[in-house]
Amino acid sequence: MNLSAPQIRAIKRHLCAGLRVLFRPEPLSMAEWADRHFYMSPESSYVEGQWRSDPYQIPILNMMGNDDIEEFNWEKAARVGYTKSIVIALGYFAEHKQRNQMLWQPTDTTAQGFMQQHVQPMIRDVKAVRKLAPWFGKKHSDNKLDYKKFSNSRQIFVLGGTAAANYREKSVDVAIYDELSQFDEDIEGQGSATQLGDMRLEGSSFPKSIRGSTPTRVDECQLTKAAEKADERFKRYLPCPHCGEYQTLEWGGPDVDWGIKWDSRATVLQAYYVCRHHGCVIEQRALLGMDQRGEMRSESGMVTRDGLRFYRDGQPVDPPRSVSVHIWSAYNTRTTWGKIAHKFLQVCKDPIELKGWVNTTKGEPWEEAGDKLDADHLYLRREHYPAPVPQSAVVLVAGVDVxxxxxxxxxxxxxxxxxxxxxxxxxxxxxPGDANKWDVWKRLSDWRHSPIEHESGVLLRIAACCIDTGGHNTAMVYKYCKQHALERVFAIKGSSRPGIPLVGRPSKSNKGNVNLYLIGTDTAKESILGRLQITEPGPGYVHFPVAKKIDREYFEQLTSEKRVPRKKDGRIVKKFEPVRDRNEALDCYVYALAALEILNPDYPALAARLQPAEETKAEPVATAAQKYQRQRRARSSGRDRKKGFANSWRN
Structure with missing residues (x-):
């Protein structure tokens, strides 16, 4: 039978159409799909261009895409690729495995931002996904800010995690939680985010729950709690380029003999790694080669190199149902060990900043040294100052409780x-005295104006003072602060709401019409708790003098509150609560910190002006005091009143 050329073309066309329904794409792991298809969009990447997986990312991506692993938890540092990994997962599961997905962010606002900054650019720039979105750039029922539906009928939902309604009705194959540690522990009294969200997976043939976050506190971090329940907990092991022994990368510091170390004598901080097995010195440039030969090992001895095949004692085993992995900044080739060490040296003396470094750089939960201090221990720390104000101290502030x-x-x-x-x-x-009468306030003014001798011989005055208005005699405090505003006497009101800054912007919305500063008392007390736990003089350390009025009662007041866990709005928060009635010493320290924050002094400049000088030391204290009294009388005469007290605290 003779067929014409048009007939042959028609037969081929119909055969292709009939066979097209049987077409299946080449099976790809998630890491392979990412390296072939994923593009880093300029809106959400430091460098725009084609994605290339780092060696440590390959097994992690493949575990996220492995159908045998139902639950994946990633305890991570910042900037190690989790956000990019979950965007890759959205594209991979939508295009390659054709599954419905739902991603939750801690709030509705962050969910909208994530869709705009990450998901929509991914759909635009990843060609394999773009071909499934004919509606892209148009108003369409399949193209919404919280929902995308593709031409293969697969859907992506991106929602906030604060409302229980956002966990209902929809059925999906993949549930993803971004920054799980920031979610409420109990969503509107109905359970945790993962408990509610994973219910959406019931009925799926290949259910997948992906969670990731930088950790928070040990007893509060939801991701840490989930990771501890995993069947297998993996860490990244790398071979030493000298002895070949495998080990995890660890933070070394000054307390151990291995890990990240540095030469503090060098002009530019040079960091290196010391092998824990034989003390080999490993330079930064060896990291990539080590990582290319690395493997993931669990605490029980399970091993995988690619996240697809798993072994125990050299024999193949089935993948675990649930896993957790831990990766911190030392594995990231886009930073350096020197930067990690440099940042540590900047924050190591400040407990608040050190906590952030542990969370975001080491990818570990912060464990508090203690939530209440011992008054006797602090009492025994008292010391004899060489002068009323030691040389290293450069500015005086005061806090007043009413x-x-x-x-x-x-x-x-x-x-x-x-x-x-x-x-x-x-x-x-x-x-002592009636706080509604001016006599007691006049004595407070005399106290504030009294000079205190610095070790250099200079007489210092209190540069700023904060007075509490939230308790008693508020109207009198307003009057006093308004009269002495030029002397940097500030009215404050405390707030125990967690997370607010130490000092907020001032407001005149009060009966006294004065600048009233809102103070984050819990923020200040957390800082004080951390400072008092520092045991060696230096940055952050708190000194106490041997003085009659600095007795054991003072230290009982200073340690009169402890931090206790309380449930608020569905999550556990730690609040400071009193363990005794009197806490004036602690409150005055809080108010002094607030005064310091408002003042914002230039410490190096003040230190330069307080250097010991022979002529200053030779001047008798009485003569300096006489000069001060003459200056005070001159000011009271009115000649200098317009100038105020802008620079008087430095003299």
Whole structure:
């Protein structure tokens, strides 16, 4: 039978159409799919261009895409690729495995931002996904800010995790949680985010729950709790380029003999790695080669190199149902060990910043050294100052607590370094009397104006003072602060709401029409708790003088509150609660920290002006005091009143 050319072409066309329904793409692992298809969009990447998986990312991506692994938890540092990995997962499961997905962010706002910054650019720039989105760039029922539906009938939902309604009705194959540690522990009293979200997977042939986050506190971090329940917990093991022994990369520091070390004598900090097996010195440039030969090992001895095939004692085994992995910044070839060490040296003396470094650089939960301090231990730390204000202290501030029958105030000195984190208690005074009468306030003014001798011989005055308005005699405090505003006397009101800054912007929306500063008391107390736990003089350390009024009662007041876990809005938060009635010493320290924050002094400049000089040391204290009294009388005469007190605290 003779067929014409048009007939042959028609037969081929119909055969192809009939066979097209049987077509299946070449099976690809998630890492292979990413290296072939994924493109890093300029909106969400430091460098635009084709994706190339780092060696440590290959087994992680493949575990995320492995159908045998139903639950995947990633305890991570910042900037190790989790966000990019979950965007890859969205594209991979939508295009290659053709599955419905739902991704939750901690809030609705972050969900919308994630869709705009990551998902929509991915759909635009990844050609394999773009061909499934004929609606892209158009108003369409399949193209919404929280929902995308592709031409293969697969869907992606991106929702906030604060409302229980966002976990209902929809059925999906893949549930993804971004920054799980930031979710409420109990969503509107109905259960945790993973408990509600994973219910959407019931009925799926290949259910997958992906969770990731930088950890928070040990007893609060939801991701850490989920990771601890995993069947297998994996870490990345790399071979030493010298002895060949495998080991995880560890933070070394000054306390151990292996891990990341540095030469503190070098002009530019040079970091290196010391092998824990034979003490081999490993340079940064060897990291990529080590990682290319690395493998993931679990605590029980399970091993995988690619996240697809698993072994135990050299024999193949089935993949675990649930896994967790831990990767921290030392594995990231886009940073350096020197930068990690440099950042540690910047924050190591500040407990608040150190906590952030542990969470975001080491990818580990922060474990508090203690939630209450021992008063006796602090009492025994008292010391004899060489002068009323030691040389390293460069600025004085005060905090005043108001009671109906007295005022109590503390003077604190700060300095020690360019950031002024070291502090010295100078004195604590009680002014008995009716706080609604001016007599007690006049005595407070005399106290504030009294000069205190610095070790250099210079007489210092209190540069700023904060007075609490949230307790008693508020109207009188407003009047006093308004009269002495030019002397940097600030009215404050405390707030125990977690997470607010130490000092907020001032507001005049009050009966006294004064600048009223909102103070984050829990923020300040957390800082104080961390400072008091530092045991060696230096940045962050708190000094106490041997003085009659700095007695054991003072330290009982300073340690009068402890941090306890409480459930609020569905999640566990730690709040400071009193363990005794009197806490004036602690409150005065909080208010002094607030005064320091408002003042924002230039510590290096002040330190330069307080260098010991022979002529200053030779001048008798009485003569300096006489000069001060003459200056004060001149100011009271009115000649200098317009100039105020802008620079008087430095003299």
């Amino acid at each position: 009671h109906p029958d007295r005022l109590e105030g503390s003077v604190w000195a700060f300095g020690g370094d360019a950031r002024g984190t070291e502090s010295w208690l100078i004195e604590h005074q009680i002014f």
